[in-house]
Amino acid sequence: MLARVARPGPEPVGGNEAQSLVLRAGQTPRRKRYTIxxxxGHFLNExxxxxxxxxxxCTAQDMRSPVREGVRLRQEREANAFAIEVLTPRRLLGRHLKLSADLEHVLKMSDRFDVSRAAAARRYVALHEATLAVIFSRDGRVLYIDKDEAFPRTAAWKGDAIGHLLPQPGREPLSGMDQVEAEDWIAGWFPGEVFAQTLRQADGHAMTLLLAEPRDRGDG
Ligand SMILES: [Zn+2]
Incomplete structure (x- = not known):
């Protein structure tokens, strides 16, 4: 159990009701801030x-990509939407979003707003005007994928091996945003160009930013 909020029963909030939020020991300060x-977000939503x-x-999975069902799934998504709005206010993100897509901006957002790189990447993908996806992997296997609604279905999914598609270890941790073979990353035929950029992190973790750029109509 990662975090719990005790909530009063049907009685009105207030009075002597004890309310508490319990955090698991050993979390990084950034994880704690996000968890709180x-x-x-749960507590304030009636x-x-x-x-x-x-x-x-709530589990660590609930905080990044919940796999619950029904009401619980909706609640977790709403709590995450609340958390990221509070921690990275939309009105302060302009300058991070207006330049072309690059994980450099995700790293800056992570530092500026004191959120994890993963949380910053999810926020970036959701709000940047380009059609983006981010694939989180460990030891070359997909952990989970977060993508813009407009992004086509990815070729890889949770558990799939993508290590052969990532830049070799030992080079700079952050690769360039390079054009890649669309079929390596996107399921089916994609009429356009695909770019990928990978950030290698500690313990075999990596995040890969994908940009799908549909070819202009009438371009031949
Ligand atoms: Zn939750």
Whole structure:
């Protein structure tokens, strides 16, 4: 159990009701900040109901890409939407979003707003005007993918091996945004160009930013 918010029962909030948020020890300060914001998102939303009627029990997976069902899935997504809006206010993101897509800007957002690189990358993909996706991997296998709604279906999915498509280890941690073979990354035929950029991180983790650029109509 990563984080819990105890919530009062049907009685009105306030009075002597104890309310608490429990954080797992050993989290980085950035993870703690995100977790607190996520749990506040549950707590402040009157429609959110804990599964056992008493407390939310959110996992690390809930904080990045929840795989719950029904109401619980919606609640987790809403808590994440709340957390990222609070931590990286939209009105302050302009200069990070207006230049062409590059993980350099994700790193700057991570430092500027004190959020994890992964959270910054998800935010970047969601708000940048280019058609983007980000693939999080470890030891060359996909952990999860976050993508713009307009981004086509990716060729790889959770658990698939993509190590052979990533830049060799030992080079600079951050590769350039290079044009790649569309069929390596996108399922089916894509009428346009695809670019990929990978950031290698600690413990075999990597994130790969994908940019899909449809060919202009009438371009032949
Ligand atoms: Zn949650």
């Amino acid at each position: 914001a996520h749990e506040l 429609r959110h109901r804990p599964v056992d009627g008493v407390r939310f029990a």
